[in-house]
Amino acid sequence: MTATGTGTDERPAPLGLKAQIVRFVAIGAVAAAVDLGVYSGLLALSVWAPLAKAVSFILGTTTAYLLNRRFTFASSSGGAGKFLGFVVLYGSTFAVNVGVAALVLHVMDAPTVNPGLLAGFLSWFIAQACATTINFVVMRTVIFRD
DSSP, X not given: XXXXXXXXXXXXXXXXXXXXHHHHHHHXXXXXXXXXXXHHHHHHTTOOHHHHHHHHHHHHHHHHHHHHHHHTSTTSOOXXXXXXXHHHHHHHHHHHHHHHHHHHHHHTTOOSSSOOHHHHHHHHHHHHHHHHHHHHHHIXXXXXXX
16 A cells, blocks of 8 residues: 555655756755865875766765655656666766866876875866766756656
8 A cells, every 4th residue: 555545655756857857956956065075085095086976976876876766756667768868868967077186186287196185176076967967968858858
């Protein structure tokens, strides 16, 4: 029996664009905190910046996916196709994220080991902004579209 008492598995009503954006941004802030925290911590441990970005991206992305699937796009049906779409999307934005972060460090002439606080943050922020924009558009229009 579901919370509605009907005995059927009813999905919640789809959210409008504004509500989805608000939830996506809030969840993105949580996931970004995970990503930035891991990235900063690994850089402080002198981990090679592209590897630190890769690990932080994976952990932040996993957080974002799980929370968005539950709270932002909950009305969407699940299934293997959606998960495959997620894997393809995040594989692509993984490459964008790590590549943009490395490019920003290169443009700033910052080292890839111990790049410094400002260079490390700017590389993370710009890469995150690019990947987040791509992720929202594709999740809303392709992966979680009903």
